[in-house]
Amino acid sequence: MLRGLFRNLGAVLRGRAIIDDDLLEELEAALIQADVSAALAAQMVEEIREQAETEHISEPHQLIGLLRDQVQRMLAPYEAPLNSGADSPTTFLVLGVNGGGKTTTVAKVAHWYQAAGNKVMMVAADTFRAAAIEQLEIWAQRVGCDMVRQQPGSDPAAVVYDALKAARARGHNLVIIDTAGRLPTKRNLMEELAKIGRVIERELGRRADERLLVIDATTGQNAINQARQFHDTLDLTGLIIAKLDGTAKGGIVLSITDELELPIKLVGIGESLDALQIFSAQQFADQMFE
Numbered sequence: 001m002l003r004g005l006f007r008n009l010g011a012v013l014r015g016r017a018i019i020d021d022d023l024l025e026e027l028e029a030a031l032i033q034a035d036v037s038a039a040l041a042a043q044m045v046e047e048i049r050e051q052a053e054t055e056h057i058s059e060p061h062q063l064i065g066l067l068r069d070q071v072q073r074m075l076a077p078y079e080a081p082l083n084s085g086a087d088s089p090t091t092f093l094v095l096g097v098n099g100g101g102k103t104t105t106v107a108k109v110a111h112w113y114q115a116a117g118n119k120v121m122m123v124a125a126d127t128f129r130a131a132a133i134e135q136l137e138i139w140a141q142r143v144g145c146d147m148v149r150q151q152p153g154s155d156p157a158a159v160v161y162d163a164l165k166a167a168r169a170r171g172h173n174l175v176i177i178d179t180a181g182r183l184p185t186k187r188n189l190m191e192e193l194a195k196i197g198r199v200i201e202r203e204l205g206r207r208a209d210e211r212l213l214v215i216d217a218t219t220g221q222n223a224i225n226q227a228r229q230f231h232d233t234l235d236l237t238g239l240i241i242a243k244l245d246g247t248a249k250g251g252i253v254l255s256i257t258d259e260l261e262l263p264i265k266l267v268g269i270g271e272s273l274d275a276l277q278i279f280s281a282q283q284f285a286d287q288m289f290e
């Protein structure tokens with residue numbers, strides 16, 4: 001359960017008598033503080049101001065309803081289900097910066113599909129970080145799904161190649177690939193991701209059915225540039241916002257969809273296997289002021 005993603009907005013509106021320029025400026029500042037980009041915050045508040053005027057809304061607390069509807073409207077186009085492949089195995093490639101929540105998300109998604117009766121395989125394509133393979137292995141045991149691994153330090157693209165062959169041979173219908181955390185400014189590491197992408201395309205005859213960037217909701221505006229760079233390399237199909245339970249700054253969700261126009265497929269709301277939700281614009285907007 002999420003609460004108060006825009007906690008500070010409520011604080012601005014509470015105890016105010018009238019809607020004036022002062023209040024609207026504070027509202028804009030509060031949006032920016034909640035990780036909405038400055039340009040978008042200005043645009044949102046301007047829209048609210050005009051709407052309040054035409055609808056003769058004068059009570060500050062009524063702005064909450066306007067904001068909630070506005071956020072819901074803004075985000076509704078970015079709801080989208082996960083793609084499944086034309087042929088088995090459906091393949092998801094999960095990527096992102098260090099520590100964003102990739103491995104945990106892989107486990108949650110695996111758990112979800114496995115519980116729905118799919119035969120899921122996890123792929124330990126983070127061969128770089130010490131203990132990354134063991135971490136995924138523990139998750140695979142908990143989920144009760146198979147995992148393909150190689151030695152630490154081996155070529156991640158080769159692990160993926162093996163995994164896709166094994167999935168076909170053993171009848172897995174969903175392959176979820178965990179990759180090493182990386183900064184998108186690191187050329188060689190981005191090339192490594194591109195290579196994984198090419199191996200998948202060669203083996204499946206199509207690109208990975210989902211190329212998912214996991215974004216840590218607590219990262220702030222940085223996340224937008226990073227996402228753009230990952231998108232340039234892998235032509236992302238969607239975003240997963242992890243750690244949304246750990247922030248009062250839900251604004252990143254607005255900024256990033258506005259900038260990148262990519263769907264948000266899932267949100268992570270905790271560390272356990274079931275702390276995963278399909279992204280809902282309505283739910284997100286409702287939880288803003290709770």
Ligand SMILES: Nc1nc2c(ncn2[C@@H]2O[C@H](COP(=O)(O)OP(=O)(O)OP(=O)(O)O)[C@@H](O)[C@H]2O)c(=O)[nH]1
Pocket residue numbers: 096097098099100101102103104105126129132179180181182242243244245246267268269270271275
């Ligand atoms: N509160 C909360 N914590 C999360 C969530 N998702 C992941 N975490 C925590 O974030 C930390 C990092 O998660 P990982 O899944 O290991 O992140 P990663 O992106 O795989 O990290 P690297 O492989 O090192 O790049 C762990 O302590 C997780 O328990 C979430 O939705 N909510």
Ligand SMILES: [Mg+2]
Pocket residue numbers: 102103104126132178179180181
């Ligand atoms: Mg990891």
